[in-house]
Structures are given as structure tokens and as C-alpha cells.
Amino acid sequence: MALEKIVFKGIDIPGNTDLKVYEEHGGYEQWKKILKDKITPEEVIEIVKKSGLRGRGGAGFPTGLKWSFVPQNTKKEKYLLCNCDESEPGTFKDREIIEKSPHQLIEGMLIAAYAFQGGVSYIYFRGEFVKGWKICEAALAQAREAGYIGENILGSGWNHQVWTHRGAGAYICGEETALINSMEGKRGEPRIKPPFPAVEGFYKSPTIVNNVETLTAVPKILENGPEWYHQWGTERSTGTKLWSCCGHISNPGVYEVPMGYSMKKFFEEELGGVWKDRALKAVIPGGSSTPAMTPEEFFACKMDYESIAEHGSMLGSGGMIVMDDQTCLVEVAEVLAQFYHHESCGQCTPCREGTGWVHRIIQDIERGQAQPDVKNVLFTVFDEIFGNTICPLGDSIVMPIKSLMDKWPEEFDYYIKEGKSKITGKARRPKKKEMPDNWRREKPFNYPKTEDYYTDFSKTAHSN
Amino acid sequence: MAFELTKEKQELVKEVITHYPDPRSAILPAMHIVMDERGWVGDDGCQHVAELLEVPIIYVYEALSFYTYFPKHPVGKYHIQVCHNIACNLRGSEELIEHLVNKHGIIENALTDDGLFYFNRVECLGACGNAPVMQVNDEYYEDLTLEEVDKLIEGFKKSSGNGKNN
Numbered sequence: 133m134a135l136e137k138i139v140f141k142g143i144d145i146p147g148n149t150d151l152k153v154y155e156e157h158g159g160y161e162q163w164k165k166i167l168k169d170k171i172t173p174e175e176v177i178e179i180v181k182k183s184g185l186r187g188r189g190g191a192g193f194p195t196g197l198k199w200s201f202v203p204q205n206t207k208k209e210k211y212l213l214c215n216c217d218e219s220e221p222g223t224f225k226d227r228e229i230i231e232k233s234p235h236q237l238i239e240g241m242l243i244a245a246y247a248f249q250g251g252v253s254y255i256y257f258r259g260e261f262v263k264g265w266k267i268c269e270a271a272l273a274q275a276r277e278a279g280y281i282g283e284n285i286l287g288s289g290w291n292h293q294v295w296t297h298r299g300a301g302a303y304i305c306g307e308e309t310a311l312i313n314s315m316e317g318k319r320g321e322p323r324i325k326p327p328f329p330a331v332e333g334f335y336k337s338p339t340i341v342n343n344v345e346t347l348t349a350v351p352k353i354l355e356n357g358p359e360w361y362h363q364w365g366t367e368r369s370t371g372t373k374l375w376s377c378c379g380h381i382s383n384p385g386v387y388e389v390p391m392g393y394s395m396k397k398f399f400e401e402e403l404g405g406v407w408k409d410r411a412l413k414a415v416i417p418g419g420s421s422t423p424a425m426t427p428e429e430f431f432a433c434k435m436d437y438e439s440i441a442e443h444g445s446m447l448g449s450g451g452m453i454v455m456d457d458q459t460c461l462v463e464v465a466e467v468l469a470q471f472y473h474h475e476s477c478g479q480c481t482p483c484r485e486g487t488g489w490v491h492r493i494i495q496d497i498e499r500g501q502a503q504p505d506v507k508n509v510l511f512t513v514f515d516e517i518f519g520n521t522i523c524p525l526g527d528s529i530v531m532p533i534k535s536l537m538d539k540w541p542e543e544f545d546y547y548i549k550e551g552k553s554k555i556t557g558k559a560r561r562p563k564k565k566e567m568p569d570n571w572r573r574e575k576p577f578n579y580p581k582t583e584d585y586y587t588d589f590s591k592t593a594h595s596n
Numbered sequence: 597m598a599f600e601l602t603k604e605k606q607e608l609v610k611e612v613i614t615h616y617p618d619p620r621s622a623i624l625p626a627m628h629i630v631m632d633e634r635g636w637v638g639d640d641g642c643q644h645v646a647e648l649l650e651v652p653i654i655y656v657y658e659a660l661s662f663y664t665y666f667p668k669h670p671v672g673k674y675h676i677q678v679c680h681n682i683a684c685n686l687r688g689s690e691e692l693i694e695h696l697v698n699k700h701g702i703i704e705n706a707l708t709d710d711g712l713f714y715f716n717r718v719e720c721l722g723a724c725g726n727a728p729v730m731q732v733n734d735e736y737y738e739d740l741t742l743e744e745v746d747k748l749i750e751g752f753k754k755s756s757g758n759g760k761n762n
Binding site for chain 1: 627662664665666687724726
């Protein structure tokens with residue numbers, strides 16, 4: 133293990149969920165310093181801006197810039213929402229932070245909220261993270277007791293409260309406006325932007341939504357200064373990034389890697405290459421919503437936003453999914469399609485219907501019952517979905533599946549033509565029953581009389 | 597058969613409401629509390645939440661029908677959820693699901709006859725590094741092999757047979 137954790141060192145410190153251990157390692161020093169030395173919010177924003185920290189949830193928007201969008205000439209309460217609705221397949225970095233280093237996240241939240249003068253913040257957990265939620269609740273209780281959170285914090289006159297909120301199994305709530313809707317107790321449907329949440333978000337108040345990883349990096353940046361953070365990475369992608377690596381590799385796990393690190397070196401030295409001495413076939417580098425890469429593209433790129441984009445994919449949330457040469461990519465496409473079909477919120481027609489079509493068409497391919505020109509149908513559906521939806525979920529089904537079909541067309545062609553997988557040699561799903569020729573009703577259907585309708589309705593009226 | 601939370605839990609809900617600018621925000625936390633109490637949230641659970649929060653019941657129904665984490669019917673003593681998404685799929689979650697069905701007779705989306713197990717597939721549980729993963733009630737079980745699943749299921753059967761944890 134050559135790479136050591138830098139910004140997220142806290143993850144590797146045993147017992148770091150306890151306030152005492154965290155304070156021994158310099159915890160809450162930055163928060164105390166800000167309040168004691170009366171560092172102004174503008175200065176904090178300036179430091180974060182200079183550091184070049186970008187949102188680590190997937191979009192990569194500059195964090196300091198986002199904070200500076202919050203209007204200060206309003207009497208409304210301003211909110212900070214910490215996005216821990218980590219549901220992107222292949223991504224599991226935030227879980228590591230909340231379970232092993234919750235205080236660093238809380239300190240980051242306090243500083244961030246102070247920077248744009250927010251009075252209340254919430255951590256939005258995905259419902260399944262019960263363990264992480266309990267750990268964070270305990271950490272919050274400790275911090276409250278120590279006086280880091282609450283009213284008149286450390287005698288400075290600054291009030292701030294942090295609460296937790298649990299989601300309930302909806303992937304779409306990771307989108308910031310959907311998260312806000314979900315926080316308001318509504319269905320997690322994304323909103324049309326503008327107005328951006330920084331101006332009109334949670335209950336129409338200015339709201340900042342930041343990823344766990346982004347906020348956790350803030351205390352360390354303040355501690356060591358923006359120049360320190362600049363020593364890693366490239367001009368536009370600075371600092372370090374947590375990569376969560378899974379799939380067919382020898383050492384799956386969460387790694388902190390400086391931006392611009394060589395992908396090949398990382399893959400061979402840290403991840404230990406492909407498991408069982410097999411060959412590499414495909415990699416999805418940034419969570420399941422990003423396009424897949426061939427081994428050539430993958431080994432040529434560096435680990436930063438721009439380089440990965442140049443090589444035909446996106447950094448996204450840094451959830452790397454590695455597939456070996458015995459993976460059937462049609463099966464992968466089906467699994468992805470079914471995920472996005474299930475998680476589409478149903479608001480925009482292209483996404484609600486399109487994801488279902490894509491899913492059912494790929495299932496037909498897996499039954500060996502697809503029409504010969506089915507690929508063209510799929511590409512047409514992709515064109516109709518892409519860019520025509522409120523949030524990027526529609527794009528997210530298109531990008532990985534289209535890239536698989538573009539880069540490995542022979543596998544799809546073989547499956548469609550032969551009715552079985554090129555890799556496993558068999559169809560994954562049983563054939564659908566053929567409709568009998570006389571499936572149309574021969575006798576006229578006896579419609580119930582009107583009275584029957586009424587009686588039926590009263591019987592089936594909603595009851596439970 | 598109206599469902600009601602215990603007095604302490606009702607107090608908890610009342611306390612949670614104060615965290616938010618509007619009681620509507622407390623719908624999800626309140627449903628989590630209902631789920632903690634009896635393992636699922638049904639129509640009567642909705643009714644109770646709406647009464648506690650003093651919001652129209654349609655707000656609560658709306659949320660319940662959207663969020664898949666809350667079961668709408670009883671799910672037995674052990675609610676088994678196996679991730680079948682990409683990372684777990686690559687590491688053999690399909691065999692695991694087949695094993696559950698074929699060896700243990702735990703059929704998908706149905707309560708077993710003894711009322712112990714309810715099993716369904718879920719999307720990514722966010723523990724892809726330790727795939728395949730399964731969630732039983734609130735607990736994650738990671739890096740599973742078929743033998744470990746056997747042991748787990750046996751363990752569950754035993755502990756409920758002895759009358760423990762009841």
C-alpha cells in the first residue's frame with residue numbers, strides 16, 4: 133500500500149468516532165480558531181475558493197463559488213444540507229467517512245454553514261445506513277455537549293444547529309433539488325432550475341447542498357491553507373479524491389488518491405490488478421452513471437476530471453467498477469437498465485417511459501427474442517431521453533449503456549443474432565411464451581351492466 | 597384496528613417535529629419511527645403519522661408510495677434484502693438469490709409459512725466493496741458466501757425457535 137490517506141486520514145485512526153480521539157488529532161481546532169480569531173465568512177469562502185475544491189458528489193462544481201451564491205441581504209434562514217444519500221452503484225466512500233470519521237464531517241459542516249451564514253444544517257442519510265446514522269447521532273450528541281454546536285457557540289454569539297434526517301431508499305434523492313423536496317416530506321422529484329437552491333431551496337430559503345466528501349475536506353484545507361491543497365493535482369482539478377473501487381479486483385475498497393495520479397499505476401499497485409489473474413475487459417470509472425471505458429482508454433488516462441473526460445468518460449463520484457474478461461456486457465447493461473427503470477421518479481415522460489423501454493428491450497435480447505434491428509430502436513430511444521429531462525437521471529441510463537453498445541458492439545450483435553451470450557454461451561432468461569394465433573377474443577365480450585359497475589365500485593372501494 | 601405508537605415514541609415524534617420549519621418535513625422520520633416499532637408501515641400507520649403531525653393524510657400516503665424503504669405489509673421477523681445491482685451482480689449475487697430460493701425455500705416477495713422470513717431484491721446498498729451484500733432488518737451482512745448464508749439462516753431459525761429476542 134503505497135498511498136496513504138491525507139485529507140481523510142481520520143478514516144484510518146482507530147476510535148476516531150469518539151470526540152476525545154478526534155480532538156487529540158487536532159479536531160475542532162479550525163472551528164475554534166474561526167470563532168476565536170473572528171475570521172470573517174468572506175475569508176473562509178476565499179480560502180476554499182483558492183484551494184480549488186470541487187463538489188465531490190459527481191458534478192464537480194467549485195465549492196467556494198457555490199457558497200458565494202447565497203444572497204446575504206435576506207432575512208430568511210439559510211440552510212446547509214449535507215448529502216449522504218449515497219446510492220450510486222459502485223460508490224461507497226461516504227459510508228466510510230460517516231462510520232469512521234464523523235466529527236471531521238461535522239466540523240466541515242459547521243465551517244461551511246458559517247461561511248455563508250447558515251443557521252441550521254441537516255445531514256440527509258440514505259435510509260439503509262442505519263449504522264452510520266447512529267454513529268453520527270452519537271457524534272453530534274458529543275459535539276453538542278462540548279459546546280461546538282448549539283446556541284452562543286464557545287461564547288462567540290454564533291448559533292448553529294445540526295440535525296440528522298433519514299431518507300428511505302430513493303436513489304433520485306441524491307440529486308440536490310430532489311433531496312430538498314424529500315427533506316420537505318414530499319416525493320423526491322427534482323425541481324426545475326433556476327431558481328437554484330442557493331437562492332431558493334429548502335422551504336424557499338437559500339440552501340446549499342454539499343456532498344459528505346466535500347464538507348469533510350474543508351477543515352483540512354483551512355488547517356493547512358489552499359497552497360497545501362494545490363500541491364496535488366492539476367490546475368483545474370486540485371487536491372485529492374476518494375475512490376471507491378469494486379468489482380473484479382483483488383483489493384476492493386476506498387482509496388484516497390491525489391488528482392492526476394496515473395490510473396495504470398493505481399490499478400496495478402493499489403488495486404492489485406484484476407482478480408483470479410484474468411484480463412481486464414471494461415471499467416466504469418465514476419459510478420454507474422458514467423460511460424464505460426476500454427482497457428486502452430482506461431490505462432491511458434490520469435485520475436482527474438479533465439483527463440478522464442478526454443478519454444471518453446467522467447470522474448463522477450469516483451466509484452470504479454471493474455469487469456474482467458468473463459463478464460457478459462449485455463447482462464451488465466440489463467442490470468443497469470433495470471436500476472434506472474426502478475429509480476426513475478416518474479416526473480418526466482422521456483425518462484419514465486424510456487427507461488422502461490430500454491429495460492424491456494434488453495430483457496428481450498436476453499431471452500433471445502429481440503427483433504434484428506433492435507439496436508437502432510435502442511439508439512432512437514437514447515436520443516429521445518438524452519437531454520430531455522429535468523434532472524440527469526435520464527442521461528445516466530443512456531451514457532453507460534450506449535457506451536457499452538458502441539465499444540463492444542460484437543457482444544450485442546451476437547446475442548441478438550444467436551439468442552445466447554457470447555461469453556456464457558446461454559440465454560440468461562427463459563423465452564416468453566408465444567401468443568397463440570387465436571389470441572384475439574372470438575366471441576364478443578359481455579360488458580357488465582351499469583348497475584354492476586356501481587355495485588362493484590362500492591365493493592372495491594379502498595379499505596384496509 | 598387502529599395502530600398507535602407507544603407514548604414515548606409519540607413524544608419522540610413531537611420532538612422531531614421541532615427540528616424542522618414545517619411539520620411536513622417530519623413525515624419520513626415519523627415513518628421511520630413507526631417502522632422501528634413494528635417493522636412495516638401500513639395504511640393505519642399512515643393515518644397515525646398524519647394525526648401526530650397534523651398534516652393531511654394524502655401527504656403521508658404520497659411519501660409512503662414513493663419511498664421503497666418502507667414495507668407496506670408485514671415482512672416477518674427477518675426482512676432479508678439482497679442487493680442485485682451491478683457490483684453485487686459481478687460478484688455473484690444471483691447465485692446467492694438462487695440459493696436462498698432453492699435451498700432454503702425462501703421465495704421472493706412472499707412471507708414464509710412460519711412467518712419468519714420475507715425476502716426481496718433491492719438496489720445498491722452502498723457497500724459495493726464488500727459485495728455481495730445482504731441486509732437483514734437494520735444489519736448489513738457483507739462479503740457473503742453461500743456457506744455463510746446457510747449459517748445465518750440457521751442462526752435466525754435457532755434464535756427464534758428458542759424464544760429469544762421475541
